[in-house]
Amino acid sequence: MGADVRRSFPGLTMQPFSGLSLLKQGLSGQRGWTAQWRHPEPRSAYDAIIIGGGGHGLGAAYYLASEHRLGSIAVLEKGWIGGGNTGRNTTIIRSNYLFDESAALYDHAVKLWEGLSQTLNYNVMFSQRGVLMLAHSVHDMQVSKRHVHANRAAGVDNEWLTAEEAQAFCPPLNIGDIRYPVLGAALQRRGGTARHDAVAWGYARAADALGVDIIENCAVTGIRRHADGSIAGVETTRGPISTRRVGVAAAGHSSVVMKMAGVQLPLESYPLQALVSEPVKPVFPCVVMSNTIHAYISQSDKGELVIGAGTDAYTSYTQRGGLHISSHALEAVCELFPMFRRLRMLRNWGGIVDVTPDRSPIIAKTPVPGLYVNCGWGTGGFKATPGAAHVFAWTIARDEPHPINAPFTLERFRDGKLIDEAAAAAVAH
Amino acid sequence: MLLIQCPYCGERPEVEFVYGGQAHIARPQQSSELSDQQWTDFLYRRDNTRGAHAERWRHTHGCGRFFNALRDTTTDHFLATYRLGETAPRAPAEPPG
Numbered sequence: 019m020g021a022d023v024r025r026s027f028p029g030l031t032m033q034p035f036s037g038l039s040l041l042k043q044g045l046s047g048q049r050g051w052t053a054q055w056r057h058p059e060p061r062s063a064y065d066a067i068i069i070g071g072g073g074h075g076l077g078a079a080y081y082l083a084s085e086h087r088l089g090s091i092a093v094l095e096k097g098w099i100g101g102g103n104t105g106r107n108t109t110i111i112r113s114n115y116l117f118d119e120s121a122a123l124y125d126h127a128v129k130l131w132e133g134l135s136q137t138l139n140y141n142v143m144f145s146q147r148g149v150l151m152l153a154h155s156v157h158d159m160q161v162s163k164r165h166v167h168a169n170r171a172a173g174v175d176n177e178w179l180t181a182e183e184a185q186a187f188c189p190p191l192n193i194g195d196i197r198y199p200v201l202g203a204a205l206q207r208r209g210g211t212a213r214h215d216a217v218a219w220g221y222a223r224a225a226d227a228l229g230v231d232i233i234e235n236c237a238v239t240g241i242r243r244h245a246d247g248s249i250a251g252v253e254t255t256r257g258p259i260s261t262r263r264v265g266v267a268a269a270g271h272s273s274v275v276m277k278m279a280g281v282q283l284p285l286e287s288y289p290l291q292a293l294v295s296e297p298v299k300p301v302f303p304c305v306v307m308s309n310t311i312h313a314y315i316s317q318s319d320k321g322e323l324v325i326g327a328g329t330d331a332y333t334s335y336t337q338r339g340g341l342h343i344s345s346h347a348l349e350a351v352c353e354l355f356p357m358f359r360r361l362r363m364l365r366n367w368g369g370i371v372d373v374t375p376d377r378s379p380i381i382a383k384t385p386v387p388g389l390y391v392n393c394g395w396g397t398g399g400f401k402a403t404p405g406a407a408h409v410f411a412w413t414i415a416r417d418e419p420h421p422i423n424a425p426f427t428l429e430r431f432r433d434g435k436l437i438d439e440a441a442a443a444a445v446a447h
Numbered sequence: 448m449l450l451i452q453c454p455y456c457g458e459r460p461e462v463e464f465v466y467g468g469q470a471h472i473a474r475p476q477q478s479s480e481l482s483d484q485q486w487t488d489f490l491y492r493r494d495n496t497r498g499a500h501a502e503r504w505r506h507t508h509g510c511g512r513f514f515n516a517l518r519d520t521t522t523d524h525f526l527a528t529y530r531l532g533e534t535a536p537r538a539p540a541e542p543p544g
Contacts, residue, residue, distance in 0.1 A: 284491035
């Protein structure tokens with residue numbers, strides 16, 4: 019146990035997880051576990067502050083500490099760790115985006131996902147069970163095949179299946195007896211799911227072990243700037259904190275936070291809904307997404323079917339949405355998988371997603387020196403968590419973008435260099 | 448589902464309407480004279496307000512007419528709806544946070 023972990027975390031304060039430690043705790047009634055991260059009071063100054071304690075923010079703090087050896091780092095979270103979009107998404111991971119820039123970014127994430135449990139010494143339950151994206155029309159087939167070919171040319175795995183092959187891969191799938199029959203599907207075998215809370219907790223625990231202060235229940239109320247415009251610090255509900263570098267990873271609230279520094283973003287925030295069913299035995303082998311009749315579904319290891327619905331039509335910060343939106347997704351699921359028609363739904367909820375005009379994220383420097391932003395992930399930020407956090411940390415530490423996030427600037431909207439992933443984003447907006 | 452007060456037809460369910468984004472954005476008259484940044488701001492920059500938000504709606508499955516609304520984006524409560532050409536009613540003080 020622990021040799022790799024101790025190398026990665028010199029001065030280790032956390033308890034490493036291993037077969038042996040689980041056995042020892044099991045024999046002593048699981049009473050020996052300590053808190054997974056500290057709850058420190060905020061200091062008066064840090065070398066860098068990350069606003070937003072979701073996967074993207076915690077991951078950025080972790081990579082700043084582990085790869086860039088930046089001195090003191092704090093993550094400020096207005097609620098609790100994993101209470102925002104990190105704990106509200108449908109946990110799907112894939113990298114089959116159309117354009118080279120996006121494929122590089124999302125595939126960077128998939129490669130990091132593949133080793134993440136070992137890196138963090140925390141089981142994020144990454145499961146490469148395959149993501150099947152259905153085609154229901156001639157147009158769908160053309161678009162899907164174009165994606166398959168583009169992905170393969172970019173070195174990202176994706177393959178075209180006939181309807182029968184798709185059904186063989188996912189036996190519950192009804193391909194024929196429906197209003198929009200399944201004509202084929204694109205399959206990314208390296209895609210899958212991960213346990214979303216574990217991603218936030220794993221990054222929080224690993225970052226904390228490297229000395230990052232994770233400060234929950236601490237909302238940022240203002241961003242202070244020097245006379246030359248550069249970052250001087252932040253005002254929070256737990257007092258002012260000085261810093262020269264601020265990284266904003268505030269998802270749906272990015273516009274609100276960035277406005278405190280006088281930066282307006284090309285974002286609109288919408289509620290995106292998801293729901294889970296009662297838990298049942300393992301019945302569903304993969305992730306299935308249908309762009310056209312709009313549903314996506316997978317089964318969690320607890321047995322719940324995790325179902326993604328669409329965004330509401332209007333901008334909102336309410337973290338809920340109209341019932342007709344989730345009903346629509348359920349109708350599509352019942353068409354595609356008749357065996358789920360008698361399942362009961364347990365919970366539904368919404369998360370606020372920040373959508374850019376080209377459906378691609380912004381991971382970039384801003385006009386304010388010392389202020390960096392990672393936003394605009396729209397409906398698909400979870401899948402990118404490790405990759406986005408990794409290149410965001412690079413951008414903050416070196417004051418220049420990593421080659422992978424260099425195209426994802428704020429200025430691309432002015433310069434006409436859009437990365438138009440409206441089709442690949444898969445959620446109707 | 449929201450109930451929306453169409454200024455022409457009265458209260459109707461949300462599914463009869465189409466959302467039209469932030470209101471009161473006028474297309475610049477002399478677009479060829481704008482800088483790239485001004486044109487970008489017109490095309491893409493949005494207030495994305497947390498609080499009272501002036502926005503366009505169209506009663507597509509009803510009278511078919513556009514109108515404006517003032518809605519609190521923290522509660523989805525409609526504060527007012529008003530006809531095109533009318534100025535936005537004054538919003539109450541911004542909610543905290």
